[in-house]
Amino acid sequence: MILTFPKGGVHPPDNKLSAGSPIQVLPVPGTVTIPLSQHLGAPAEPLVKKGDSVITGQLIAKGCGFISANIHSSVTGTVARIDRLPDSSGYRRLMVVINTGKDDWQEGIDTSPRIIKNITATGGEIIKKTLAAGIVGLGGAAFPSHVKLSVPKGKKADILIINGVECEPCLTSDHRLMLEKGEEMIIGIQLIMKALDVKKAVIGIENNKPDAIKHLNSILKEYEGVTVQPLKVKYPQGAEKQLIKAVTGREVPSGKLPIETGAVVHNVGTAFAIYEAIQKNKPLIERVITVTGKNVANPSNFLVRIGTPVASLIEAAGGVPEDTGKVVNGGPMMGKALNSLDIPVTKGTSGILLIPESESSRRPAENCIRCARCVSICPMGLEPYLLSAASENKKWEMVESEHVLDCMECGSCSYICPSARPLLDYIRLGKSTVSHIIRARKQ
Amino acid sequence: MDKLITVSPSPHYYGNEDVKKLMYGVVYALLPALLVSVYFFGIGAIIVTGISIVSCMAFEYLIQKHLLKTKPSVTDGSALVTGLLLAFNLPSNLPWWIIVIGALVAIGVGKMTFGGLGNNPFNPALVGRVFLLVSFPVQMTSWPAPVVSRLRYADAETGATPLGVVKEGLEAGVPFSRLLDQIPGYLELFAGYMPGSLGEISAVALIAGGIFMIARKIITWHIPVSILLTVFVFTGIIWLINPYDNADPVFHLLSGGLMLGAIYMATDYVTSPMTPRGMWIFGTGIGIITVAIRLFGAYPEGVSFAILIMNAFVPLINKYVKPVRFGEEVKYG
């Protein structure tokens, strides 16, 4: 049966132009710039200094605290400098710049294409190695994965959901990964199941990827406890809470974590990264990234070293098209617009989207005509028109009491609004202001 | 890249619906009813509709440009819809100057005083219509008879609406079964062969437009269905109790401005609730008030008043009837 989440949702155009393009390995660039904060949580602490030689896979920065992640060198070479450099928002953050030399790998890393099916690691070892390998959620939010592998005390996980939805239009990196590294990914799933001590895993895939569903089903005959669940195409199905609802029918209570329902969600890319970390001893130093756009010469999927400049990625896909008006890091619904192409690829980069000038700016906003479209499509059951207006008028108490913190910023409201109002802009403002107010209140 | 690139908050895709498309969708949905009206009332329907649309749009433009000094948004189609709906609520023999006054009240008082599109608490076309109904009761209730006056405008032959005939008859003590001879048959009522406001007559054309709007997702089904259902059930109960002194529910559905009101006037975005549950409350309220006015009030028809009354409750409904949040009522764990 084909499932989906019941409340709200929109249907933006799919535009998955690079779905048929196999993953190509992007050559190692001359220099890489590796940010020390590529994940949710505290930035990592650098372990190297200017002039040090590093080797691919070497730990160069250590995560600080529970919610943080290790960072490894993605190339072999010498550290040119450790400096504050612009990130995707233009603000400067600490980054390690490495000039690359020969592409040697640290000893113990298995770079052969051999698939290792035999799982020897215990659950505890899997979590430890995931932490050591610096793995974060590769779906976009970049939440450190070891945190999600450790079930909190008093809670019990009974189902693992693997997110192969890729509900963002344009992006195809997860799709290609499922097609080309399906078996590795499934071994990764087995590893996660062992760490979480669950017997059941479901891979949720939207049925606009029938080839991936078919391919995985053919492999899954050998593996127990893992099934594929086709899902109806609807945005934002890849959101954690919506995916749990779609697959299991369970609803994460407002303000609570998904573990309340006994479900844990990991992305397909994360499952593959965990496979590589445990079975091949390889830390997270590269990932698959889609480069696409209407006028891009060759919309492609690349296997890219972390720290590669965005510009060289676009170059490999045929260069920046003449009429490009906007460059987005991520998908068109939740991605972040860049103001420079000289920023590096991070662990959380799932795609680079080049939008033509004609589609890059919004229509001027008109009056709200109270058509209630935003209310009917909000997957969280909120009233975006009200939240947005309250936030615009700085009525923070009302913003809070209307449950702004439930908003996951999926952008469906701004997408659907016939008056082109910047609903999410103001809701986001309200959300961050209210979080500050709540934090201040607690102190 | 030497060109400046745009940076904006997500999302970077925008839907292809805009206010203009939605408004023109309503206009397309109203066209069949307009054609039926032109068929039955002829030249009068064309003149009244034309004057109403032109004056509504002109007033909107003039007020925005010269009084409010804002950029005129007359092309967004909302004044066109108001003009069309106002015309649909008027008899097709109404003198031109009354129509212009109605348009001024609808746009000037009903819409612009509150800040223009999106801010008006009451349906502008209905504000105009009700103003005219209380100010010019004679002209507003002399309904041209269908077909016979196709080529006449101000001097059209007039007749009473079926609702008027029935109300008067029942009040005089004539049983409903005997009154049926004095009004058109139900099939004729369904098609629109009766005296009445120019756009309200043809149930079949209005329903067709309604289905078009629901299919195109311009409106949702909640408000029309809840109003029609409430009227049907309410009048049905009363008819079952006393079929001798009361009209049957099918007659109530097909006569007067109920279809026009339920499908086009009550569903006005600005003046209707935001949630499906709120829409049900709103529609049920309109249904009850309409029937109450028709059966117990002084006027034979009450749809306009019912919608305006319920419009006033919309802010209250929006405040207290909230959508069910995700994770609000947890059925698991």
Next chain:
Amino acid sequence: MGTAAALILFLVARKFHVEEDPRIEQVENELPSANCGGCGYPGCRAFAEALVKSDDISDLNCPVSDSESMAKIASILGKEMAERDPVVAVVRCNGTPGHRTRTSIYNGAESCTIASSLYTGERGCPHGCLGMGECVEACNFDAIHMNPDTMLPEVTDDMCTGCNACVLACPRDIIELRKKNKKERKIYIACINEEKGGVARKNCRVACIGCGKCVKVCKFDAITLENNLAYIDAEKCKLCRKCAPECPTDAILEINFPVKKKVKEEVQ
């Protein structure tokens, strides 16, 4: 019937009558009743209540009132009121279009806070003014306006009450309340960029590059250098104007001073 209603009303009024400190009324009358919120209370009434209630009022201050009326309030309450110098809002950014080039087009809600949380802004400076006028909106006294040429907010000194609203509104903390001087004169560093010199200069031609020349030249220890940024303490500054000519990037602004003789000659 009417008598009964009157009786009920009378009794209710008696029962719910609240004895109020008459001084609240008196204090409120002395306050400007602008309800600007500059004092940190929701309005003048609430502030008056706070003044009457608290024993030590030296921390409470109405930034809008002059010292005379504050002294009056102190005498009504019989409490000590701290003496305060009048202050004025100063915009510490001089990033006009001529000084910083535009690097992108912002296309979102017209709000500095939203733009600032999204990215560094159209002109690339992570500390500079975003020019969407949230400070202008916040001002209750019509004292701050956007200059269409410089695309920066400008404060009209004699309208500014120093209520702090614009300071709170600016997401980048560009606006500062500084001591008022004679003839509205002021000297300040019109930059809050804490990046290293090279980076700061790349963003803006008149950025403070943290060279420290001004610190050396100041005789009154009024200038400090921290995080690549110099700061002139308005309390210590004697308006001697020694620092401004030293600045290699013209980041120090002198406002409302007569033109120096030397400069005059050079111009001629």
